[in-house]
Amino acid sequence: MSARYTPKIIAEIASSHNGNIELAKKMIWVAKDAGVDIVKFQSWQSKNVDESDPDKKRYASLELSDEAHIILKKECEKVGVEFMTTCYDAARIPFLKKLGLKTIKVASTDLKHYAFLQKLRDNFDEVIASTGMTTEAEIKKALKILKKGEFTIMHCVSVYPCPLEKANLGKLAWLKEQTPHVGYSDHVQGAAAAVLSLGMGVKYIEKHFTLDRDTPQPGHTVGKGLKPITTHSIADEPHVFKELVEWRDRYVTAMGTGSLELLPEEQLTRAKYTGRLGKNS
Numbered sequence: 001m002s003a004r005y006t007p008k009i010i011a012e013i014a015s016s017h018n019g020n021i022e023l024a025k026k027m028i029w030v031a032k033d034a035g036v037d038i039v040k041f042q043s044w045q046s047k048n049v050d051e052s053d054p055d056k057k058r059y060a061s062l063e064l065s066d067e068a069h070i071i072l073k074k075e076c077e078k079v080g081v082e083f084m085t086t087c088y089d090a091a092r093i094p095f096l097k098k099l100g101l102k103t104i105k106v107a108s109t110d111l112k113h114y115a116f117l118q119k120l121r122d123n124f125d126e127v128i129a130s131t132g133m134t135t136e137a138e139i140k141k142a143l144k145i146l147k148k149g150e151f152t153i154m155h156c157v158s159v160y161p162c163p164l165e166k167a168n169l170g171k172l173a174w175l176k177e178q179t180p181h182v183g184y185s186d187h188v189q190g191a192a193a194a195v196l197s198l199g200m201g202v203k204y205i206e207k208h209f210t211l212d213r214d215t216p217q218p219g220h221t222v223g224k225g226l227k228p229i230t231t232h233s234i235a236d237e238p239h240v241f242k243e244l245v246e247w248r249d250r251y252v253t254a255m256g257t258g259s260l261e262l263l264p265e266e267q268l269t270r271a272k273y274t275g276r277l278g279k280n281s
Contacts, residue, residue: 117146
């Protein structure tokens with residue numbers, strides 16, 4: 001990766017649009033104002049959710065129609081950010097490909113579904129895949145498929161939200177031993193973990209995005225006695241993305257060109273001080 005490569009920031013709207021197309025469009029504009037490069041949604045079909053699933057109505061209420069995909073992609077183009085989505089089933093591939101998408105996101109839950117992963121690999125130029133909830137063996141097997149084209153493998157801890165002490169950024173070092181094409185899907189609220197991941201040479205940083213963490217929404221059922229979580233409550237607000245973008249830009253500036261040549265200022269300092277306090281040649 002070039003020393004001057006600029007990591008891209010993904011605002012993961014997911015279902016924080018609450019099924020409201022106007023809210024989704026507003027979020028695209030606000031995300032752009034925060035400085036992000038990519039706005040990402042999620043493409044599922046609620047008809048695939050089992051009737052016994054307590055969250056089926058939730059998925060139905062938050063599902064994006066084909067028309068919504070088209071509208072939101074056009075809005076992203078109008079604003080000047082890239083539209084991206086997560087594909088959750090093979091039946092969506094023809095539509096998403098027809099939509100003109102070159103890059104597709106794979107959720108952590110699907111990294112181990114190798115036939116599905118291969119279909120995505122065959123249909124899109126770039127595949128971005130998260131690694132939450134997957135084992136070392138599963139990741140290595142998935143990489144064999146991903147390496148057949150352009151890809152990025154994203155470190156991810158599937159805890160919502162994730163405490164900083166569980167971010168396990170050290171795993172990025174292991175991922176970089178497997179491939180230089182790494183990124184970070186961050187579930188730690190605030191900018192700290194994402195900023196620290198920049199030093200690991202990530203290509204993408206993805207974070208959940210909301211206008212207001214207190215926005216009402218039907219919550220995911222997470223277990224008996226546990227409070228349902230919403231995509232708003234686990235997300236970050238625009239000011240966090242602005243902070244992250246500022247740190248990203250500082251990081252790129254500090255990385256410089258990677259040149260091994262001495263700066264003119266260094267050459268002057270070298271000439272002035274070499275041998276001044278002792279003839280050590």
